[in-house]
Amino acid sequence: MTDCDLCGKGLPTLIPVRTYPPLFKFAYPEGVWKGLCETCLDSAQKTYLGVNKDEVSCRNNKCALCGHKGRAHPVELQVPDFSKGTVKKEVNLCMKCLESIDKAYIKFKREQIECSACGHGHH
Ligand SMILES: [Zn+2]
Numbered sequence: 001m002t003d004c005d006l007c008g009k010g011l012p013t014l015i016p017v018r019t020y021p022p023l024f025k026f027a028y029p030e031g032v033w034k035g036l037c038e039t040c041l042d043s044a045q046k047t048y049l050g051v052n053k054d055e056v057s058c059r060n061n062k063c064a065l066c067g068h069k070g071r072a073h074p075v076e077l078q079v080p081d082f083s084k085g086t087v088k089k090e091v092n093l094c095m096k097c098l099e100s101i102d103k104a105y106i107k108f109k110r111e112q113i114e115c116s117a118c119g120h121g122h123h
């Protein structure tokens with residue numbers, strides 16, 4: 001079991017997302033892998049898709065994933081709560097993490113569908 005780095009949910013497998021924590025820039029120039037559950041990945045990717053349309057929604061904050069301080073975008077999470085089932089929680093993610101999440105999301109969905117022959121997504 002591994003815990004999701006955003007909501008803390010324990011799952012047998014998580015989707016790997018590469019982040020670039022500013023504090024570990026020299027120790028890990030290749031970035032640090034974080035694990036997200038599908039629910040968090042979904043919510044964060046939705047935020048990512050809305051970012052370009054809605055530039056004003058960004059605020060100065062600390063990224064919940066890599067710790068980067070600066071422009072961040074709010075992501076609404078469904079956090080497991082043992083008394084209420086799930087509770088909503090908002091976290092802030094920086095653009096760099098959102099971009100990594102989008103990449104991870106596309107890769108994950110592609111592997112899930114296993115649709116290599118249909119030609120969708122070909123540019
Ligand atoms: Zn999660």
Ligand SMILES: [Zn+2]
Nearest residue numbers: 063066094097
């Ligand atoms: Zn970040």
